[in-house]
Amino acid sequence: MIVVLRHPRREIRIEGSRRVHALLAELELTREAHLVIRNGTLVPGDGLLEADDTIEIRPVVSGG
Amino acid sequence: MKCRTCRGPAVIDLPRHNANFCAEHFFELCRRQVTKAIDEHAMFGTDDRILVAVSGGKDSLAVWDMLVELGYRADGYYIALGIGDYSEESREITERFAAERGLALRIESLRDDHGFDVPTAAKVTGRVPCSACGLSKRHLFDRAAREGGYDVVVTGHNLDDEAAVLFGNALRWDVEYLARQTPVLEAGDGFPRKAKPLVRLSERETAAWCILRGIDYVIEECPMAAGNRHLQYKELLNALEEKSPGSKAAFYSGFLDRMSPLLADDRRRDVLHRCVHCDSPTGGESEVCAFCRLVERTRGQEAVPVEMLVKKKSRSRTSRRGD
């Protein structure tokens, strides 16, 4: 799957499918500080991300 | 995962509520939390005229959206800070948000209306950008509310912001700041009432509100924020939250319930007089308020590009109290 990351915006490729929780853990991202977006809506923690999905991991922590 | 309320497919898991929700019932939960904060702290009523301080970020747009949806009379107020592309983008997004919904938005520009911008002020004063920025925002919000006849200024501070500020204030045992850290500050001495209706929502929740409602907000951060203490505290608290969901809310609400009342005596304001230039309330010796002094010092200075400060800043860690 293609994973879009932010700050700055960039893309990485992950082989195979994953649950949202597993993907965040693999990338060492805190669940409380991120949301996963697919086709304009959110995918919950146990949601399955397919190998051919394009998803965005959106950090939610702001500094100001 | 199923929605706790309707058993339909969930879009978000909220560990601190030990539950999952579909979009519709997530919205319901957010509205309930905001209504509860407004009522519990007597923030404002449906007759009050509200001025929402909007930055184009998720929190301020979410709070504006929620207040309008809940039937409050809320206008927006945006300050163009002159922080390069970040300011350009956030202004466009804020203007579009207001235009699409037919909401009243007042825009004030530091550069056009007061002759300076945040990077230039930082250079001239030799202090971190957030210092001049915070000072300008507080001053202009107050002034805009006073001049526009608004009853209350609303900001988008969320649970994470408040917990991080509380953590910082407690680390220093800064009693004066702790005493003033309440979800609503009463009007007085020429200052408007100030309220934070999002204190019961985490920033993951306010971001989710925007995404699920289709609200376009500025995702990239202010380049001046990188690495500041406020962000470090948030990271620490989120690490704790991950292990023990509900920690942030318990920390902050415990403070409000059990500690804040004990500090009521420390909540007095300084003795104030009026600034001879702008009529704003101000303390201290000077006849002129801190904002007007800043305007004076920066007058005629050449504009400083943002990049210069960002580079300089990454070498020196900065501290803020989260304004």
Ligand code: SF4
């Ligand atoms: S991070 Fe600092 S400079 Fe940037 S908007 Fe916030 S207070 Fe202003």
Ligand SMILES: [Zn+2]
């Ligand atoms: Zn539901």
Ligand SMILES: [Zn+2]
């Ligand atoms: Zn003044």
